[in-house]
Amino acid sequence: MPYNGHVIPDTPLAVDFWYVKRCPHIRLFFLTHMHSDHTMGLTSTWSHRPIYSSRITADLLKLKLEVEDQWIHPLELGEPYLLPMDETGEQKLTVTLIDANHCPGAVMFLFEGYFGSILYTGDFRYSPSMLREPCLMTNAKIDILYLDNTHCDTRRTLPPRQEATQQIKEIIRSHPDHNIVIGLYSLGKECLLEELAVEFKTWVEVSNARMKTLKVLKVLDVFTTERGAGRIRALDRPTISSRKLFEWNEEQPTLAILPTGRSIHSNNPNIYIVPYSDHSSYEELEDFVSALKPSSLKLIVEGCLPEFWSALLPHRECRKIVMPDSVRRYMLRKPGKELTSSTYQHQQPCLFWRKLRRLSAPKGVIFETLVQESTNDEACKAESVEGFPQGSLPLLNNTRQDTFFKLDFKLFFAICCKNTLENVYRPLAPLSVLLINLRLKCILTQKQKVIRLYSLHKHE
Template sequence: MPELSPSTIRPGHVSGLFATDRGLFLLPSRIGVDVTRRQAIGFISHAHMDHAASHALALCTEATARMVRHRLGNVTTRVMEFGQPQEIAGHRLTALPAGHIFGSAMLFTEHEKGSLLYTGDFRLGPSATAQPAELCQADYLIMECTFGHPNYRLPAREVVIEMLLETVTQAIRRGATPVISAYVLGKSQEVTKILTSHGIPVLQHPTIFEISQIYQASGCELGDFRLYEGRPVPGCAVIVPPKPLAPSGLPGALHVEKIHVTGWAMDAKRRQSAPRDHWIPLSDHADFDQLLDAVEQVSPQAVFCTHGPKSFVEELRQRGHDARWLA
């Protein structure tokens, strides 16, 4: 194991099990958990850059390791297979599927002072590309709660998929190029798989195409997709990163219909920012009801919430849970 570097950890901790210092650390080992600056040992739940860093030793799944190396260079990794406990720095650590994106993992840790489940970004229910989340009971739960407000009760997945397919199909019938805005890693690949599974071929922006090649090499087949080479192909959807297109639209395309695929589609202000575009509420995060369901399934002594509205803590307290905001 790499030598642990000095770390200043604030005293706020739970039974000596974890603490925070501009990020989450397991105690007493000081293993960083989704800490975004280099650590001697760091667990990376998935390869989105707000959860990853070039640690001296990164603990993650094989798929995440490949994507981290693509994004950060030659990072030394120790692969964690789902459901297979490993003894690391005095902790018994187990990676569990998170259902967020391909390769994403929750972290279950068992220590003499208690058990802890850290969800990272997660989603309950099916995914086109990610293994379904597997929760377990734990003494303490640290969970992301991005959509921890009742406004974010998303429609049923099958309804959302039908919305996406209908929107894309109708755009093609009108002679337009459906241009879908989606995150480069995760959402773009899931949307690709959904479309190709229903007979709609996909062209991808180069940065998305690079990630999709890693998915394919890691065993996650995405179907009929190709690189967008500067001109649309009749009958194909185009997927691009979530950046505003130029006023002229997509280079090479005369008639474009823009489609935003995100859980934030439930936000009226977001929709008003581009009222002529299509908004599809497909998310890779747990919605409000899934967050509540997760707490019930884990049945912890205490819940610590991150990355969401602090009002969700009060919501949990009103439901009888010992809930706190993790600074």
């Protein structure tokens, strides 16, 4: 299976690319969605590099690939986030997620920084509403467009998904005595299944593995793992074959439907291939590119563009990217010491302090709005970006970090005193242990109080 990820040249960014040995200088990793051709190389052993994705993709990443929570940073759609691209935070990246209309959690990334603006579509099904996204409306010029060209073929016509859904309904309606098997990948087309369940008033039978995914997606209550409970069954596509269909038909008349935009054929009269696609059609791609008019265009999937597409692109000179020295240094730094956006404003503490801080500091990126934390006014001003409302920017909760840091220092000092007294002044050991234990208890209580206060504040 080919992998559809890319390292963005002259930046510390990679999208859907997980072979870190081939890109040791990359510091920020982005995941568009959870289809396997976009996660190749990503495993549960992933570490020391932050992964940014939508919230749904983050949940699926934990469920399916068991990547550790601490490396996953979920971002909300439509909000511009600032991420540091060097050690001091002098060079920042603004990233905004746009719904890709592909499968649950799938997003496009709009990156803005010293390199100009780059739109990375990932897999997407074009819809005119995408062009009305505030970030694309305010950003008049896209320097580089990374385009999902899966179906960029003039010979392939793909109807809108509503039309393909009607075709599927017609097939089912015209076979009232048949059971229906629908071949799908492990993620995607859940809306189609929901619509069929409602239309034909039946449960949709799924495997235990698919049910776990569906629970994360919070879909309609139309799915079951009970064998024979419904007329429609969703199966992994590779499990559907002529031999299997023959076996199923021995028990009960059964037909298979394969909703796909790919050009596949079957001679079996019980297999129906319907052009239901989660990728853009050729015409849609043409509309998208001619509306965006990017300065340059790169293909995500291996292939080549129709020659006449050059007419769609404006004849602008391509922006020459000059990488700032601070970013270059950041990329040469050994991984594992990168700053997350929750800490990059601080100076790097030594390893010991980082370990102590890790005990109390929450994992992941902390993003808070003005509404939640009015004390963040100053941070908000520092983080404001021209063109974006300040309240919508992700902010850092420095106050809480500092409080924890001070308490950690007290804790460390008390532990040192306790160890010294125990080892050096053995005769005084019982008294010192009693006193120090009291002090430790006091500090820990203080710390728990801060945590409790914070969580109360969050829930208000």
